[in-house]
Amino acid sequence: KQEVTQIPAALSVPEGENLVLNCSFTDSAIYNLQWFRQDPGKGLTSLLLIQSSQREQTSGRLNASLDKSSGRSTLYIAASQPGDSATYLCAVNTGTASKLTFGTGTRLQVTL
């Protein structure tokens, strides 16, 4: 059974700092991995999708990497801003029943 772990569960950084969020998964047989952000009381916003054949994807200040063989992905956020404060979720798609298996998230707070 696929399990997805995100460490740390919570993180507080000062504005302007670069940071890395971690995601690990137990079964490397994935089709893709997706990073989301979720604001309190809101839905999930898709940030980046990495296909299993890709090593990284970039969108603005965000860069996600994927090392499928070791079961790891990282989300790098450059020059963090208070507006980046949210919970970040990673999810892997193993193709089974079209299911995304989610981690429980990292709650990020960027302070002034």
Place this chain on the structure above:
Amino acid sequence: TAGITQAPTSQILAAGRSMTLRCTQDMRHNAMYWYRQDLGLGLRLIHYSNTAGTTGKGEVPDGYSVSRANTDDFPLTLASAVPSQTSVYFCATSSGGLGEQFFGPGTRLTVL
């Protein structure tokens, strides 16, 4: 563009009553999904549909049913609600089973 709409936004329901959560999309995506989000458990797939006319069971399907009469709508029905179905329910879509998933704003359901 509305994207994905869900109704109601929130609901308090007496145990034993039935309820249908509505999800409508305007993106013409083939695949649609229902997830529930619970504190400490993350998001889990309830049911999915890869295309109009077909549905499948996810990780936690018991007590829920779905139908997919057309491309745009994917209602989730609770036939006889129980307190353990108290949760936040998210509808999601993707262009295909392995594509990027997009989420609606959610329905917060409380069963008393």
